[in-house]
Amino acid sequence: MTGWLKDRVAIVTGAADGIGAAVARRYLAEGAAGVVAVDRDAARLQALQRSDAGRLVAVVGDVRDHDTHARATEQALERFGRLDVLVANAGVFDFRRPLRGYDAASLAATMDELFAINLRGYLYAAMAAREALAAAGGSIIFTASVASYHAGGGGILYTMGKHAVVGMVRQLALELAPRVRVNGVGPGGTLTGLAGTESLGHAQRRIVGDAAQFHERVGAAVPLGFAQSPEHHTGLYVLLASAENAPAVTGEIFMSDGGVGARSI
Numbered sequence: 001m002t003g004w005l006k007d008r009v010a011i012v013t014g015a016a017d018g019i020g021a022a023v024a025r026r027y028l029a030e031g032a033a034g035v036v037a038v039d040r041d042a043a044r045l046q047a048l049q050r051s052d053a054g055r056l057v058a059v060v061g062d063v064r065d066h067d068t069h070a071r072a073t074e075q076a077l078e079r080f081g082r083l084d085v086l087v088a089n090a091g092v093f094d095f096r097r098p099l100r101g102y103d104a105a106s107l108a109a110t111m112d113e114l115f116a117i118n119l120r121g122y123l124y125a126a127m128a129a130r131e132a133l134a135a136a137g138g139s140i141i142f143t144a145s146v147a148s149y150h151a152g153g154g155g156i157l158y159t160m161g162k163h164a165v166v167g168m169v170r171q172l173a174l175e176l177a178p179r180v181r182v183n184g185v186g187p188g189g190t191l192t193g194l195a196g197t198e199s200l201g202h203a204q205r206r207i208v209g210d211a212a213q214f215h216e217r218v219g220a221a222v223p224l225g226f227a228q229s230p231e232h233h234t235g236l237y238v239l240l241a242s243a244e245n246a247p248a249v250t251g252e253i254f255m256s257d258g259g260v261g262a263r264s265i
Protein backbone atom coordinates (compact mmCIF):
# COMPACT_ATOMS: atom_id res chain seq x y z
CA MET A 1 0.00 0.00 0.00
CA THR A 2 1.88 3.08 -1.15
CA GLY A 3 0.56 6.15 -2.87
CA TRP A 4 -3.05 5.31 -2.05
CA LEU A 5 -3.70 8.92 -1.05
CA LYS A 6 -1.73 10.61 -3.81
CA ASP A 7 -2.77 14.26 -4.17
CA ARG A 8 -5.50 13.90 -1.53
CA VAL A 9 -6.00 16.45 1.25
CA ALA A 10 -7.03 15.54 4.79
CA ILE A 11 -7.92 17.10 8.13
CA VAL A 12 -6.93 15.09 11.21
CA THR A 13 -8.09 16.18 14.68
CA GLY A 14 -6.10 15.19 17.74
CA ALA A 15 -3.10 15.07 15.41
CA ALA A 16 -0.45 16.27 17.86
CA ASP A 17 0.08 12.85 19.41
CA GLY A 18 -0.91 9.19 19.51
CA ILE A 19 -3.18 7.73 16.85
CA GLY A 20 -3.89 11.08 15.16
CA ALA A 21 -0.18 11.87 14.71
CA ALA A 22 0.45 8.38 13.32
CA VAL A 23 -2.43 8.80 10.85
CA ALA A 24 -1.16 12.24 9.75
CA ARG A 25 2.35 10.86 9.13
CA ARG A 26 0.99 7.80 7.30
CA TYR A 27 -1.24 9.94 5.05
CA LEU A 28 1.82 11.93 4.02
CA ALA A 29 3.73 8.70 3.38
CA GLU A 30 0.84 7.60 1.15
CA GLY A 31 1.34 10.68 -1.01
CA ALA A 32 -1.22 13.11 0.42
CA ALA A 33 -0.80 16.64 -0.94
CA GLY A 34 -1.62 18.14 2.43
CA VAL A 35 -2.73 17.36 5.96
CA VAL A 36 -4.33 19.95 8.22
CA ALA A 37 -3.42 18.86 11.74
CA VAL A 38 -5.78 20.09 14.48
CA ASP A 39 -5.04 19.94 18.22
CA ARG A 40 -5.11 22.05 21.38
CA ASP A 41 -1.52 21.04 22.23
CA ALA A 42 0.31 23.80 20.34
CA ALA A 43 3.84 22.68 21.20
CA ARG A 44 3.48 19.09 20.01
CA LEU A 45 1.48 20.19 16.98
CA GLN A 46 4.21 22.58 15.92
CA ALA A 47 6.86 19.87 16.38
CA LEU A 48 4.86 17.61 14.05
CA GLN A 49 4.35 20.44 11.58
CA ARG A 50 8.08 21.13 11.38
CA SER A 51 8.64 17.54 10.17
CA ASP A 52 7.03 18.43 6.81
CA ALA A 53 6.31 22.15 6.79
CA GLY A 54 5.31 22.13 3.12
CA ARG A 55 2.47 19.64 3.44
CA LEU A 56 1.46 19.89 7.12
CA VAL A 57 -0.62 22.86 8.28
CA ALA A 58 -1.19 23.25 12.03
CA VAL A 59 -4.48 24.56 13.40
CA VAL A 60 -4.30 25.11 17.14
CA GLY A 61 -7.70 25.03 18.80
CA ASP A 62 -10.17 23.19 20.97
CA VAL A 63 -12.42 20.71 19.14
CA ARG A 64 -15.32 21.83 21.35
CA ASP A 65 -15.36 25.11 19.37
CA HIS A 66 -16.92 25.15 15.91
CA ASP A 67 -14.50 27.89 14.94
CA THR A 68 -11.57 25.43 15.24
CA HIS A 69 -13.13 23.20 12.58
CA ALA A 70 -14.16 26.12 10.37
CA ARG A 71 -10.52 27.28 10.39
CA ALA A 72 -9.31 23.76 9.54
CA THR A 73 -11.60 23.48 6.51
CA GLU A 74 -10.65 26.99 5.43
CA GLN A 75 -6.95 26.08 5.64
CA ALA A 76 -7.45 22.92 3.57
CA LEU A 77 -9.21 24.87 0.82
CA GLU A 78 -6.91 27.90 0.91
CA ARG A 79 -3.62 26.03 1.09
CA PHE A 80 -4.40 22.93 -0.96
CA GLY A 81 -7.57 23.76 -2.90
CA ARG A 82 -9.64 20.76 -1.83
CA LEU A 83 -10.65 18.48 1.05
CA ASP A 84 -10.97 14.72 0.55
CA VAL A 85 -10.76 13.20 4.02
CA LEU A 86 -11.75 14.14 7.56
CA VAL A 87 -10.39 12.07 10.43
CA ALA A 88 -12.21 13.09 13.62
CA ASN A 89 -10.13 11.58 16.40
CA ALA A 90 -9.39 13.95 19.31
CA GLY A 91 -10.63 12.45 22.55
CA VAL A 92 -10.27 12.09 26.31
CA PHE A 93 -10.74 9.14 28.68
CA ASP A 94 -12.65 8.66 31.95
CA PHE A 95 -10.20 6.20 33.51
CA ARG A 96 -12.99 3.64 33.88
CA ARG A 97 -14.86 5.60 36.55
CA PRO A 98 -18.13 3.78 37.42
CA LEU A 99 -21.41 5.56 38.10
CA ARG A 100 -20.91 5.10 41.86
CA GLY A 101 -17.72 7.19 41.59
CA TYR A 102 -19.70 10.36 40.78
CA ASP A 103 -22.02 12.69 42.64
CA ALA A 104 -24.64 14.72 40.75
CA ALA A 105 -22.36 17.70 40.16
CA SER A 106 -19.25 15.76 39.08
CA LEU A 107 -21.36 13.59 36.75
CA ALA A 108 -22.83 16.68 35.06
CA ALA A 109 -19.45 18.39 34.71
CA THR A 110 -17.63 15.29 33.41
CA MET A 111 -20.45 14.33 31.08
CA ASP A 112 -20.52 17.84 29.62
CA GLU A 113 -16.75 17.91 29.14
CA LEU A 114 -16.26 14.37 27.83
CA PHE A 115 -19.24 14.41 25.47
CA ALA A 116 -18.33 17.90 24.23
CA ILE A 117 -14.86 16.68 23.23
CA ASN A 118 -15.56 13.07 22.17
CA LEU A 119 -18.94 13.66 20.47
CA ARG A 120 -19.65 17.33 19.75
CA GLY A 121 -16.04 17.67 18.58
CA TYR A 122 -16.69 14.91 16.02
CA LEU A 123 -20.02 16.39 14.88
CA TYR A 124 -18.66 19.91 14.58
CA ALA A 125 -15.78 18.52 12.49
CA ALA A 126 -18.26 16.81 10.16
CA MET A 127 -20.49 19.89 10.05
CA ALA A 128 -17.66 22.22 9.07
CA ALA A 129 -16.14 19.86 6.47
CA ARG A 130 -19.35 18.46 4.95
CA GLU A 131 -19.67 20.72 1.91
CA ALA A 132 -16.00 20.60 0.95
CA LEU A 133 -15.99 16.81 1.31
CA ALA A 134 -19.11 16.52 -0.83
CA ALA A 135 -17.50 18.64 -3.53
CA ALA A 136 -14.54 16.23 -3.64
CA GLY A 137 -16.53 13.00 -3.24
CA GLY A 138 -14.61 12.43 -0.01
CA SER A 139 -14.91 10.50 3.21
CA ILE A 140 -15.07 10.83 6.99
CA ILE A 141 -13.40 8.46 9.43
CA PHE A 142 -14.29 8.64 13.12
CA THR A 143 -12.05 7.05 15.74
CA ALA A 144 -14.35 4.69 17.63
CA SER A 145 -13.00 2.16 20.18
CA VAL A 146 -13.22 -1.33 21.57
CA ALA A 147 -15.54 0.56 23.98
CA SER A 148 -17.93 1.18 21.07
CA TYR A 149 -19.16 -2.43 21.40
CA HIS A 150 -17.95 -3.77 24.76
CA ALA A 151 -18.20 -2.75 28.41
CA GLY A 152 -15.20 -2.37 30.71
CA GLY A 153 -12.79 -0.73 28.27
CA GLY A 154 -13.86 2.59 29.76
CA GLY A 155 -16.15 3.77 32.53
CA ILE A 156 -19.83 4.63 32.06
CA LEU A 157 -19.30 7.96 30.26
CA TYR A 158 -16.47 6.90 27.92
CA THR A 159 -18.31 3.70 26.96
CA MET A 160 -21.60 5.57 26.36
CA GLY A 161 -19.76 8.12 24.25
CA LYS A 162 -17.93 5.56 22.12
CA HIS A 163 -21.16 3.58 21.60
CA ALA A 164 -22.68 6.83 20.35
CA VAL A 165 -19.94 7.05 17.71
CA VAL A 166 -21.47 3.93 16.10
CA GLY A 167 -24.78 5.78 15.77
CA MET A 168 -22.99 8.82 14.41
CA VAL A 169 -21.26 6.74 11.73
CA ARG A 170 -24.47 5.03 10.63
CA GLN A 171 -26.68 8.11 10.65
CA LEU A 172 -24.17 10.34 8.87
CA ALA A 173 -23.43 7.60 6.34
CA LEU A 174 -27.09 7.84 5.33
CA GLU A 175 -27.35 11.61 5.57
CA LEU A 176 -24.17 12.32 3.58
CA ALA A 177 -24.60 9.64 0.92
CA PRO A 178 -24.05 9.47 -1.98
CA ARG A 179 -21.25 12.05 -2.08
CA VAL A 180 -19.47 11.32 1.23
CA ARG A 181 -18.63 7.93 2.76
CA VAL A 182 -18.61 7.74 6.58
CA ASN A 183 -16.85 5.00 8.54
CA GLY A 184 -15.05 4.34 11.82
CA VAL A 185 -11.92 2.62 13.08
CA GLY A 186 -12.13 0.98 16.52
CA PRO A 187 -8.74 0.66 18.23
CA GLY A 188 -8.25 -1.55 21.27
CA GLY A 189 -5.81 -0.81 24.10
CA THR A 190 -3.12 1.29 22.44
CA LEU A 191 0.15 2.67 23.78
CA THR A 192 -0.54 6.42 23.67
CA GLY A 193 -0.66 9.36 26.05
CA LEU A 194 -4.49 9.45 26.06
CA ALA A 195 -5.44 11.78 28.94
CA GLY A 196 -8.52 12.39 31.06
CA THR A 197 -10.90 15.22 31.83
CA GLU A 198 -10.25 18.46 33.69
CA SER A 199 -13.48 17.96 35.63
CA LEU A 200 -12.09 14.82 37.29
CA GLY A 201 -8.65 16.38 37.71
CA HIS A 202 -7.23 13.95 35.15
CA ALA A 203 -5.99 16.35 32.47
CA GLN A 204 -2.39 15.21 33.14
CA ARG A 205 -3.15 11.54 33.86
CA ARG A 206 -2.24 9.12 31.06
CA ILE A 207 -3.99 5.88 30.03
CA VAL A 208 -0.59 4.22 29.78
CA GLY A 209 1.33 4.61 33.01
CA ASP A 210 3.94 1.90 32.82
CA ALA A 211 4.27 0.76 29.19
CA ALA A 212 5.51 -2.74 30.09
CA GLN A 213 2.58 -3.30 32.47
CA PHE A 214 0.10 -1.99 29.89
CA HIS A 215 1.57 -4.36 27.32
CA GLU A 216 1.26 -7.28 29.70
CA ARG A 217 -2.31 -6.46 30.81
CA VAL A 218 -3.71 -5.82 27.30
CA GLY A 219 -1.68 -8.68 25.83
CA ALA A 220 -3.13 -11.12 28.34
CA ALA A 221 -6.68 -9.93 27.57
CA VAL A 222 -6.76 -10.14 23.75
CA PRO A 223 -6.41 -13.15 21.43
CA LEU A 224 -3.57 -11.65 19.39
CA GLY A 225 -1.58 -11.20 22.60
CA PHE A 226 -0.23 -7.67 22.28
CA ALA A 227 -1.17 -4.08 23.08
CA GLN A 228 -1.32 -2.02 19.92
CA SER A 229 0.79 0.95 18.95
CA PRO A 230 -0.77 3.85 16.97
CA GLU A 231 0.92 2.68 13.76
CA HIS A 232 -0.95 -0.65 13.90
CA HIS A 233 -4.20 1.17 13.10
CA THR A 234 -3.11 3.47 10.31
CA GLY A 235 -3.59 1.03 7.42
CA LEU A 236 -7.34 0.99 8.09
CA TYR A 237 -7.44 4.80 8.03
CA VAL A 238 -5.70 4.72 4.65
CA LEU A 239 -8.02 2.06 3.23
CA LEU A 240 -11.19 3.84 4.35
CA ALA A 241 -9.91 7.18 3.06
CA SER A 242 -9.16 5.77 -0.37
CA ALA A 243 -11.98 6.38 -2.87
CA GLU A 244 -10.33 3.91 -5.25
CA ASN A 245 -9.92 1.06 -2.76
CA ALA A 246 -13.06 1.39 -0.64
CA PRO A 247 -15.61 3.05 -2.96
CA ALA A 248 -18.53 0.94 -1.68
CA VAL A 249 -17.73 1.05 2.03
CA THR A 250 -19.86 3.31 4.22
CA GLY A 251 -21.61 3.11 7.59
CA GLU A 252 -19.10 0.56 8.95
CA ILE A 253 -16.75 0.38 11.93
CA PHE A 254 -13.56 -1.61 11.40
CA MET A 255 -12.15 -2.99 14.64
CA SER A 256 -8.40 -3.00 15.26
CA ASP A 257 -8.33 -4.44 18.76
CA GLY A 258 -6.40 -7.69 18.74
CA GLY A 259 -9.52 -9.82 18.33
CA VAL A 260 -11.64 -8.88 21.35
CA GLY A 261 -14.85 -9.60 19.44
CA ALA A 262 -13.74 -13.11 18.45
CA ARG A 263 -14.23 -14.45 21.98
CA SER A 264 -17.55 -15.97 23.06
CA ILE A 265 -16.77 -15.62 26.79
Ligand code: NAD
Residues within 6 Å of the ligand: 013, 014, 015, 016, 017, 018, 019, 020, 038, 039, 040, 041, 061, 062, 063, 064, 089, 090, 091, 092, 117, 143, 144, 145, 146, 147, 186, 187, 188, 189, 190, 191, 192, 193, 194, 195, 207
Ligand atom coordinates in the same frame (compact mmCIF):
# COMPACT_ATOMS: atom_id res chain seq x y z
P1 NAD B 1 -3.64 10.97 22.56
O1 NAD B 1 -3.86 11.72 23.84
O2 NAD B 1 -2.28 10.51 22.21
O3 NAD B 1 -4.23 11.81 21.33
C1 NAD B 1 -5.39 12.59 21.48
C2 NAD B 1 -5.09 13.99 21.01
O4 NAD B 1 -6.31 14.73 21.11
C3 NAD B 1 -4.04 14.71 21.88
O5 NAD B 1 -3.02 15.24 21.07
C4 NAD B 1 -4.85 15.80 22.58
O6 NAD B 1 -4.12 17.00 22.81
C5 NAD B 1 -6.00 16.02 21.61
N1 NAD B 1 -7.17 16.59 22.27
C6 NAD B 1 -7.81 16.12 23.37
N2 NAD B 1 -8.81 16.94 23.68
C7 NAD B 1 -8.81 17.95 22.78
C8 NAD B 1 -9.60 19.10 22.61
N3 NAD B 1 -10.61 19.40 23.44
N4 NAD B 1 -9.34 19.91 21.55
C9 NAD B 1 -8.31 19.64 20.71
N5 NAD B 1 -7.51 18.57 20.85
C10 NAD B 1 -7.76 17.73 21.88
O7 NAD B 1 -4.65 9.71 22.64
P2 NAD B 1 -5.03 8.59 21.55
O8 NAD B 1 -5.06 7.33 22.31
O9 NAD B 1 -4.22 8.71 20.33
O10 NAD B 1 -6.56 9.00 21.27
C11 NAD B 1 -7.07 9.26 19.98
C12 NAD B 1 -8.46 8.66 19.87
O11 NAD B 1 -8.36 7.24 19.99
C13 NAD B 1 -9.45 9.11 20.96
O12 NAD B 1 -10.71 9.34 20.37
C14 NAD B 1 -9.52 7.89 21.88
O13 NAD B 1 -10.74 7.83 22.57
C15 NAD B 1 -9.37 6.77 20.85
N6 NAD B 1 -8.97 5.47 21.38
C16 NAD B 1 -7.80 5.32 22.09
C17 NAD B 1 -7.48 4.07 22.60
C18 NAD B 1 -6.22 3.83 23.41
O14 NAD B 1 -6.10 2.77 24.05
N7 NAD B 1 -5.26 4.74 23.39
C19 NAD B 1 -8.32 2.97 22.35
C20 NAD B 1 -9.48 3.16 21.62
C21 NAD B 1 -9.80 4.42 21.12
